[in-house]
Amino acid sequence: MIINVARKELKSVFASPMGWVILSLLMFAFGTQYLNAVNDYFAVMSGAMRPAERTGVTQFVGQSVYGLASFIMLFAVPLLSMRLISEERRSQTLPFLFSAPISLTEIVVGKFLGLVAFLSILVLFIGAMLSTLNIWADIDFGFLLTNSLGLLLMVAGFSALGIYFSSLTQQPVIAAILTFIALFALMMLDRFFGDDPTNILGGLSLTRHFQSFASGLIDSADIVYFILFAVTFLTLTVRRLDADRLRG
Amino acid sequence: MNNFTVEAIELTRLYGGREAVSNVNFTLSKGEVLGFLGPNGAGKSTTMKMLTGNLAPSHGSVKICGIDMIENPKEAKALIGYLPEMRPLYKELTVDEYLTMAARLHRVSAKHIKKAVENAKERCGLTHMSKRLIENLSNGYQQRVGIAQAIIHSPMVVILDEPTVGLDPIQIRDIRTLIREVGTDHSVIISTHILPEVEMVCDQVQIIDKGKLVFNGSIDVLKRQRVGNKLLIGLRNPPAIEEILRISGVSEAESLANGLIRVRYAENAEPAEAIVQVAVQQGWGLHQIAPDQTSLEDVFMQLTYQEQIAA
Numbered sequence: 001m002i003i004n005v006a007r008k009e010l011k012s013v014f015a016s017p018m019g020w021v022i023l024s025l026l027m028f029a030f031g032t033q034y035l036n037a038v039n040d041y042f043a044v045m046s047g048a049m050r051p052a053e054r055t056g057v058t059q060f061v062g063q064s065v066y067g068l069a070s071f072i073m074l075f076a077v078p079l080l081s082m083r084l085i086s087e088e089r090r091s092q093t094l095p096f097l098f099s100a101p102i103s104l105t106e107i108v109v110g111k112f113l114g115l116v117a118f119l120s121i122l123v124l125f126i127g128a129m130l131s132t133l134n135i136w137a138d139i140d141f142g143f144l145l146t147n148s149l150g151l152l153l154m155v156a157g158f159s160a161l162g163i164y165f166s167s168l169t170q171q172p173v174i175a176a177i178l179t180f181i182a183l184f185a186l187m188m189l190d191r192f193f194g195d196d197p198t199n200i201l202g203g204l205s206l207t208r209h210f211q212s213f214a215s216g217l218i219d220s221a222d223i224v225y226f227i228l229f230a231v232t233f234l235t236l237t238v239r240r241l242d243a244d245r246l247r248g
Numbered sequence: 249m250n251n252f253t254v255e256a257i258e259l260t261r262l263y264g265g266r267e268a269v270s271n272v273n274f275t276l277s278k279g280e281v282l283g284f285l286g287p288n289g290a291g292k293s294t295t296m297k298m299l300t301g302n303l304a305p306s307h308g309s310v311k312i313c314g315i316d317m318i319e320n321p322k323e324a325k326a327l328i329g330y331l332p333e334m335r336p337l338y339k340e341l342t343v344d345e346y347l348t349m350a351a352r353l354h355r356v357s358a359k360h361i362k363k364a365v366e367n368a369k370e371r372c373g374l375t376h377m378s379k380r381l382i383e384n385l386s387n388g389y390q391q392r393v394g395i396a397q398a399i400i401h402s403p404m405v406v407i408l409d410e411p412t413v414g415l416d417p418i419q420i421r422d423i424r425t426l427i428r429e430v431g432t433d434h435s436v437i438i439s440t441h442i443l444p445e446v447e448m449v450c451d452q453v454q455i456i457d458k459g460k461l462v463f464n465g466s467i468d469v470l471k472r473q474r475v476g477n478k479l480l481i482g483l484r485n486p487p488a489i490e491e492i493l494r495i496s497g498v499s500e501a502e503s504l505a506n507g508l509i510r511v512r513y514a515e516n517a518e519p520a521e522a523i524v525q526v527a528v529q530q531g532w533g534l535h536q537i538a539p540d541q542t543s544l545e546d547v548f549m550q551l552t553y554q555e556q557i558a559a
Contacts, residue, residue: 004352011349015340096336096397099300100353101326246304 001102005110006117009084013118023121026076030065030126037064038133058140062130063214066147069126070210073119073155074183080118081162082176084111085237090170098245108237112156112163112230119155123148143216150213153226154206158183160230160237167240253278253327253405253435254299258308261294261459268294269459271308276405276452281431283450283467284439285548291459292439293333296409299437300330313404326355329398333409335390336397339383343374343393346382347400354401368396371426387414395423399430406430408438412445424449443548455548470547478540479511479520484533491530495522510540 013019041060048054088094097107127148133139161182166175186206193202202208206229209222254276261269269291276282286292297303299310301317301324310317312324338346347365356364369375372392377385382393391414398406411427412420427449430436440446446453446467453470455463463470486509492501497519500512513519520537527534 001353001355004349008349008353011345012338012340015345091339092332092334093336093338095297095300095302095330095332095334096338096350097353098302099325099328099330099332100350101322101355102353103322245302 002106002110002113005097005102005107006114009111009114010117013080013114019118022076022080026072026122027125029072030069030122031129033065033068034061034129037061040064056140057133057137058130058143059216061133062143062147065126065130066151066214069122069151070154070207070214073151073158074187075180077119077155077158078162078176078179078183081115081159081179082166082172084115084163085166085241086169086172086175090172094244104238104241104245108163108234108241112159112234115159115163116152116156119159120152123152123155126151140216146213146216146218149218150210150222153213153223154210157206157226157229160233164233164237164240167237251278252276252311253313254437255311255314256295256299256308257311259295259298259305259310260307261291261298261303262306267459269298269456272456272459272461274454274461274464276435276437278404278435279432280451281427281436281438281449282452282454283446284437284454284456285441285443285446286439286456290456292456293409294459295456296330296407296437296439297332300328300407301325302330302332326401327404329354329401329403329406331394331398331408331411335394337382337390337393340381342379342381343369343385344378346393347396350397351400354403356401364400364402368400371399371429372396373422388416388419391415392419392423395426402434404434406434406436408436410439410441412440412442420445477513477517479513479523480508480536480538480540481511481523481527481534482508482536483527484535485531487530487532492523495519495526497522508536 038057038061041057044060045054085094088097102110127144130144131139131141134141158179162175162179165178165182166172168178169175183206186204188205189201190205190207193199193205196202209225212219212222252275254274256272256274259269259272260267272291272295274282284292284295294303298305299312299317301310301321304318310324312327315324315327317324338349341349344365347368348361351361351364366375369378372395374389374392374396377389382390385393391411395408395411398408408427412423415423424445427436427438431449431451438449447470450467453463453465453467454461486503486507489501489503489509492498492509492511497513497517498511499514501509503509511519511523524534524537526532
């Protein structure tokens with residue numbers, strides 16, 4: 001049943017040019033970054049004489065592309081997640097889902113998975129693009145894998161937050177702005193509290209938890225953080241929709 | 249084990265202390281069509297939302313084929329097809345895509361989906377619109393898509409909130425036939441403002457006003473109330489009212505603004521013939537005589553108005 005809701009979401013993303021345009025624009029940005037990074041690599045490495053200054057091509061190019069990807073997702077996810085519930089609220093299509101034999105949790109999780117599935121297309125494409133380096137060099141696939149996993153978990157977290165804000169309002173644009181501000185604040189926490197590793201607020205920062213993935217490390221604490229983050233906001237969304245049913 | 253398809257037990261819904269629907273009780277059996285009547289804001293849509301699980305009742309419960317809507321919402325919802333007042337259509341999809349999605353969400357098994365979609369389209373006269381975007385359909389056709397989505401999984405109970413709004417007369421006739429057809433093997437609940445429609449398609453009628461049921465019974469009761477013991481006569485040279493009262497069986501007579509005379513007679517008396525005879529003898533110039541039917545509107549007004557006085 002969850003799958004059916006997810007399929008419905010994917011279908012409506014691709015039913016309009018919107019989905020295709022976003023995919024192609026983002027891939028264009030990532031592709032450009034990739035090309036530049038490869039050029040830069042040769043420029044930088046030809047100047048780096050000592051072995052300590054030298055880094056592998058995977059790390060150099062990967063960090064550049066994934067760094068950009070995590071930044072762009074900050075803008076892209078709110079734009080994609082804003083419609084999920086607020087649009088249905090506005091065009092009064094929610095009763096269609098509410099009167100079907102599916103629970104609220106299934107509706108919310110289905111919508112979430114639909115969006116994550118769409119975003120994972122991007123994650124896959126980035127991975128595939130970077131793998132092409134393997135034609136000329138011997139690259140570190142482990143590094144690509146951890147980065148992809150980290151990016152996927154991070155966009156899943158973004159999406160969950162986006163769905164929650166989408167359930168609060170009837171206006172998709174307001175949902176997008178709120179989501180963006182919240183995500184940006186969570187990113188910025190690292191700026192302010194990053195120096196003190198014991199600070200709890202700093203521990204909430206999304207960037208900090210992405211950092212370990214970005215350096216090629218899979219830390220279970222970070223995985224748990226992203227999963228908890230997503231589950232929390234999905235639960236809040238279910239509660240918000242349930243309030244609709246109770247209060248009307 | 250009774251075979252009620254819908255049971256509403258003491259349904260009450262409060263909106264900030266105000267009772268939008270209060271203490272509504274009714275049952276519906278298989279093969280019946282129930283008409284829901286009431287002025288604007290009477291609580292028709294609220295009741296329907298509660299029946300379909302879109303709104304939680306403040307008190308009371310709903311049972312669909314014996315399954316409690318609050319305890320087992322999924323099982324109960326699987327037995328319902330619902331078309332809300334605002335059509336829940338995804339306008340960026342085509343008719344086929346939308347109906348396939350509706351069938352899937354309503355647990356139609358994968359191999360029957362195609363058949364279910366074809367069937368629903370055929371019943372609602374949408375076959376030639378399959379590939380069109382819902383957005384580009386006319387209002388009436390969008391309404392048909394809404395109805396198609398409600399019957400696609402052949403549910404036990406079909407609930408339609410004002411299904412004939414925005415349709416042309418031919419479409420309205422088609423939809424009425426469709427409702428009757430669906431009503432033969434399932435139960436149907438429709439709400440409407442159009443009173444003759446109720447008479448045409450419904451077996452049972454409920455009139456709701458200010459959240460309370462003011463009438464609940466079979467359509468025949470309402471029809472009988474309508475006919476009443478009244479005659480309407482038109483005379484070219486009307487005599488004094490007293491002269492008409494002298495005819496046997498006539499209990500009351502009054503002349504109306506439009507020149508006609510309304511005559512009431514006692515139960516079982518049939519003064520029509522006598523009136524004609526007297527009129528011919530006296531040369532009153534009789535040109536019209538017909539049973540006077542209170543329109544359904546009047547009955548409706550009476551019922552809702554009485555309630556106002558009581559309250």
